[in-house]
Amino acid sequence: MDAVLEAGGLTRRFGGLVAVENYTLRLAAGDLVGLIGPNGAGKTTAFSLLTGVLKPTAGSITVKGRDLTGRKPHVLAEAGLARTFQNIRLFADLSVLENVMAGGHLRYGASLLATLGLTQAFWTSESRITEAARAIIARLGLGEFTDRRAGDLSYGDQRRVEIARALATEPVALLLDEPAAGLNPAETKTLTTLVRKINDELGIAVLVVEHDMRLIMDLCRRVQVLNRGRLVAEGTPEKVQADPAVIEAYLGTRRQRAGHA
Amino acid sequence: MSKNALEALIAPLAVVLAAAALLWLVLLGASDYLVTLIAIVLLNAALAVSLTLTNGFTGLFSLGHPAFMTIGAYVAAILTFSARRKPSMLPDLPAFIAGLELPLLPAVAAAGIVGALVAIVVGFPVLRLRGHYLAVATLGLIVIVQNLALNWDGITRGGAGLAGIPRLASVWWAFGLLVLVVAVAWRIKFSSLGRAMLATRENELAAECTGIDTVKMRLTAFVIGACFAAMAGALFAHLISVVTPKSYSVLLAFNLVVMVVIGGAGSIMGAVVAAAAITGLSEMLRPAEESLGLYGFSQVVVALSLILVLFFRPQGLFGNREPDFVRRLFSGRLFK
Ligand SMILES: Nc1ncnc2c1ncn2[C@@H]1O[C@H](COP(=O)(O)OP(=O)(O)OP(=O)(O)O)[C@@H](O)[C@H]1O
Ligand SMILES: [Mg+2]
Numbered sequence: 105m106d107a108v109l110e111a112g113g114l115t116r117r118f119g120g121l122v123a124v125e126n127y128t129l130r131l132a133a134g135d136l137v138g139l140i141g142p143n144g145a146g147k148t149t150a151f152s153l154l155t156g157v158l159k160p161t162a163g164s165i166t167v168k169g170r171d172l173t174g175r176k177p178h179v180l181a182e183a184g185l186a187r188t189f190q191n192i193r194l195f196a197d198l199s200v201l202e203n204v205m206a207g208g209h210l211r212y213g214a215s216l217l218a219t220l221g222l223t224q225a226f227w228t229s230e231s232r233i234t235e236a237a238r239a240i241i242a243r244l245g246l247g248e249f250t251d252r253r254a255g256d257l258s259y260g261d262q263r264r265v266e267i268a269r270a271l272a273t274e275p276v277a278l279l280l281d282e283p284a285a286g287l288n289p290a291e292t293k294t295l296t297t298l299v300r301k302i303n304d305e306l307g308i309a310v311l312v313v314e315h316d317m318r319l320i321m322d323l324c325r326r327v328q329v330l331n332r333g334r335l336v337a338e339g340t341p342e343k344v345q346a347d348p349a350v351i352e353a354y355l356g357t358r359r360q361r362a363g364h365a
Numbered sequence: 366m367s368k369n370a371l372e373a374l375i376a377p378l379a380v381v382l383a384a385a386a387l388l389w390l391v392l393l394g395a396s397d398y399l400v401t402l403i404a405i406v407l408l409n410a411a412l413a414v415s416l417t418l419t420n421g422f423t424g425l426f427s428l429g430h431p432a433f434m435t436i437g438a439y440v441a442a443i444l445t446f447s448a449r450r451k452p453s454m455l456p457d458l459p460a461f462i463a464g465l466e467l468p469l470l471p472a473v474a475a476a477g478i479v480g481a482l483v484a485i486v487v488g489f490p491v492l493r494l495r496g497h498y499l500a501v502a503t504l505g506l507i508v509i510v511q512n513l514a515l516n517w518d519g520i521t522r523g524g525a526g527l528a529g530i531p532r533l534a535s536v537w538w539a540f541g542l543l544v545l546v547v548a549v550a551w552r553i554k555f556s557s558l559g560r561a562m563l564a565t566r567e568n569e570l571a572a573e574c575t576g577i578d579t580v581k582m583r584l585t586a587f588v589i590g591a592c593f594a595a596m597a598g599a600l601f602a603h604l605i606s607v608v609t610p611k612s613y614s615v616l617l618a619f620n621l622v623v624m625v626v627i628g629g630a631g632s633i634m635g636a637v638v639a640a641a642a643i644t645g646l647s648e649m650l651r652p653a654e655e656s657l658g659l660y661g662f663s664q665v666v667v668a669l670s671l672i673l674v675l676f677f678r679p680q681g682l683f684g685n686r687e688p689d690f691v692r693r694l695f696s697g698r699l700f701k
Contacts, residue, residue: 155574156573157570157573157574176573176578177570177573177574178573178574178575178576178577178578178579181573181574181575181576182576186574186575187574189571193568193570193571194567194568194571195563195564195567195568195571195572196567196568197563197567197684197685198560198563198564198567202560202563203564205557205560206560206561206563206564206572206575206577207575207576208557209557209558209560209561209564209575209576209577210575210576210577211576212557213557213558213561214556214557214558215558216553216558216585219552219553219556219557219558220549220552220553222373222374222552226556229557230556230557233557269575270575272575273575273576
């Protein structure tokens with residue numbers, strides 16, 4: 105199948121620290137890939153490189169065959185990448201509906217002239233954005249919160265609003281950075297089902313960073329393992345779990361931390 | 366225009382007519398002093414709303430309004446000035462402008478366009494950097510514009526300023542500008558574009574990753590605000606018939622920012638209410654200032670009210686929202 109998102113040799117340095125080195129990814133339509141690794145391995149940095157938030161020191165990013173290396177995040181979003189954040193970033197003072205509608209601006213937002221001229225295009229765009237947002241909100245079971253201030257929601261609900269907003273951009277690939285962090289077991293289960301649905305029913309490719317191994321093993325058919333910025337393993341969950349390099353990565357950092365303490 | 370547009374316009378139009386009728390009634394018995402005061406309140410409200418469009422909607426911190434007002438005032442005044450006196454008074458004017466003697470409307474439009482162009486020139490490079498550089502850049506713009514007005518004698522008459530500008534504006538022009546500014550701000554706020562602007566303010570990084578071109582949003586908001594500021598400057602000049610390089614200074618920028626903060630950054634009605642309150646308050650304190658020799662007292666009161674609001678209600682009167690009944694009023698659903 106055709107790759108929707110490809111990264112080759114992505115590298116990012118922060119001063120002397122190499123946070124990500126030679127990271128490579130090929131995400132095909134319909135893929136559901138896990139990205140794991142110990143704390144500080146470079147997972148979030150890899151996400152930021154893929155979505156244009158950080159400029160790579162070296163390497164390339166291609167979305168649906170278009171080279172978009174070094175472009176701004178909104179360009180990559182337009183090409184079809186959407187993401188959520190490890191530390192939730194909602195438009196806190198706006199309602200849940202407005203948050204999700206903001207995601208619809210990219211595809212359906214009216215221009216300034218259409219908006220001020222009150223043309224038919226403006227009304228069409230507003231109703232499309234509203235309908236799409238309401239449908240996504242219903243699909244994610246956020247209906248009761250539609251008009252609530254996003255910043256007032258519980259942690260778990262905020263995570264779902266972030267996903268809803270990302271879906272409103274009609275992405276081809278969705279990048280989830282620790283979507284289950286801070287969720288209770290029941291919420292984690294709902295989330296797992298949701299991610300699977302997004303992948304299955306909407307056909308959106310998903311790349312998910314998680315520390316919750318059960319979730320990753322449940323969900324993903326392919327897993328990448330990062331350690332100190334480098335990919336140390338890639339393959340099926342079973343294969344990766346048995347990989348000595350992976351065990352070493354996790355044990356190594358644990359031993360190190362024990363040493364620090 | 367579409368059928369939807371007509372429906373959407375009926376309720377606001379009714380509100381405007383009612384406000385106009387009210388203004389007409391008030392003006393019936395008003396002294397000249399009161400009429401001028403009302404005009405100034407209306408123009409300040411228009412300025413505050415246009416600043417909340419720039420700063421409140423997108424989270425910028427522009428202090429540039431006085432610069433754009435000065436630009437607008439000079440541009441419009443030069444265009445409306447008597448063509449007989451212009452060549453001798455302003456010898457450096459190009460002949461085709463020296464020969465012009467425009468009515469107020471096209472002069473105000475030209476002022477708005479020039480203000481918008483200057484905002485593009487300033488905003489394009491600055492807004493690509495981080496948003497808060499804009500405060501410094503616009504502060505610099507005030508100084509540059511003042512110095513240009515001071516030193517470009519052949520077009521501005523230098524420090525003496527332009528006096529004897531035809532008194533073409535009136536309280537009704539001020540009312541018209543306020544209606545225009547509120548209508549545009551309102552339309553933008555309750556549209557996809559406005560949500561994209563508010564998203565930019567709420568979380569720039571998340572907005573970018575959601576596909577919003579945050580630089581474009583900020584530039585748009587900055588340019589629209591500047592355009593309205595220039596138009597307000599043009600009306601001020603034709604209301605009080607003079608403009609000097611020092612007419613609109615940093616102090617005014619401060620007062621406008623205070624109005625936006627007190628009203629609630631991003632709240633259109635908040636800006637209107639705060640502008641009216643602060644302008645009225647300063648004016649009421651003027652006699653006290655003069656009789657007691659306490660010059661600058663009203664400025665202290667403005668600063669104090671800012672501190673009080675920041676302390677007790679940091680989100681301002683209305684936060685970034687609009688009062689519910691005003692929303693229903695404008696959407697024609699007052700009794701539903
Ligand atoms: N902006 C930055 N400036 C300097 N160093 C950074 C920056 N961002 C990340 N780093 C460093 O890069 C390394 C990788 O960080 P990153 O956040 O990508 O790890 P992670 O795998 O997401 O970890 P976690 O599981 O804790 O979220 C860390 O050592 C971190 O300190
Ligand atoms: Mg991380």
